[in-house]
Amino acid sequence: MKNLLSFGFGDAMRMGASEIIAAGIRRDVAMERAVVLPQQTHSANVAVVEHRHLDRLRNGDATSWPEIFGDTDALITRLPGVWIGVRTADCVPVLLCADDIRAIAAIHAGWKGTRSDIVGATVRRLVDMGADAARIRAYIGPCICADCYEVSPELAEEFRAAGLAAGVLQPAAANPTGGTDAGAACSAGAPTTDGRQDTASPRPHIDLKECNRLRLIRAGVSDTLITISHHCTRHTTDTSPTGSGHPLYSYRRNPGETGRNITAIRLCELNG
Ligand SMILES: [Zn+2]
16 A cells, blocks of 8 residues: 555645545546545545444455445544545545544545535544544645635525635625636636526635635634645646646546545554
């Protein structure tokens, strides 16, 4: 598994007792078996990965991780050396590490999961297991950035009603493309969530990284222990530090792409 850390493009680092990776990959059966992945149905359901789940795949009782973790969007484990992760294209991958109980979590938070607070649900599960929320380290991974994420006024209102007004950006009428040059370039021709294009008035944008940062803080996580990836899945043109030159995947940029970004975390062995 060591070569996973040099695969693709994104972030790779140590986080407390864990190591993490966020990388864009093509559909890869071996990789998808090596990392425990939930089915991801935009639910707020959290599951704990235990030895009996690993045995099910090993014994042939199940053929894939999503089959074992159906209707689930967040995984927790205390098993050292086991990669858990999520697949995303523009949604938000969030990783947690509770050093005090040696537990980790991988969370898929799309706009639905962000609105329904799946990161808060996962933090609360870790606290139920004995973790101190204020000591949890968090990583918010590559996802669509606020400049690129134009939404309908109705969705923006739902986010405000869910207590996430600070993550909703309303461009000024005199500047309908919304701010920076990068933002203008990203927003051009971007499809909206409901498929409509409203050129008469500027449409709101949602900052999903900021919304999930707010969710984490409200769940008791310390702001100083939250790391936020600077990568945007949609407009990034950076190349890999490993030289592969492979960008991250974006549903909005390439709707037909079969690749996904995998963001994964594992607990290091005690001597690791
Ligand atoms: Zn962007």
